[in-house]
Amino acid sequence: MVKLDNVDRGILHELQLDARNRTAQEIADKVDVSASTVRNRIAELEGDGVIEGYHPKIDYEKADLPLQIMFVCTAPPTERSEMVDQILDIRGVVDVRETLTGRRNLYVEAVGTSTTDTVRISDSMHAMGLSIESSEILRQRQVQPFNHFFFTDPYADGDDNGED
Structure with a gap:
């Protein structure tokens, strides 16, 4: 810490x-x-590992990857952490989030060009022993910087993004 x-x-x-x-x-x-x-x-x-890297924000649709799919999976709790690297090796997988719950404990985001990619990705995850609870096509994803590092507003101009 x-x-x-x-x-x-x-x-x-x-x-x-x-x-x-x-x-x-x-x-x-x-x-x-x-x-x-x-x-x-x-x-x-x-x-110190606080900053782990710098990553571009990619518009997958503009990059000719129009399908963004969110798979909600259940992995055996004792194998869940080890499975993350294997899931990331599947072509098209861009994000894996691990939760501490017993069921629905992996959220896998993938991109592709057609339903063929979706089937290939889901088949690969099934072959690993994952149970896919649901899969949804994502419309959009919005991410914002964490802006609560400060207990009070660090910028005196009243602007919530810190720009003048």
Whole structure:
């Protein structure tokens, strides 16, 4: 567990907003420290495993993968964690979420071009011993940065996204 201070929290928030286009100086201006402090803190957060990576947000439909499917599965509790890597090896699987419940304990998001992909993915999961409880075609997915690192609003301008 890493103890985060307000500078770390501010840096994480800014990176979540747009890590690719935020410079160290822009982040520094927001969190009121120097750019070198921001670079050092980011290196520490990466080294401590708080920041695990930087990933693009992909519009799968525009990338000619029009089907996004959410499979809700049940895996034997003692095998659930080990199955995650196997599921991620299935072509088309983009996200696996593991829950602590006994049933419906894996949520698998996959993309594909046709129902043939859906069948191939579900057949692969069945072959592993997973029980597919439901599968739904996703219309859209919206994700937002976690913005509750602060107990009070860190930005005095009243704006909830921290931009001036």
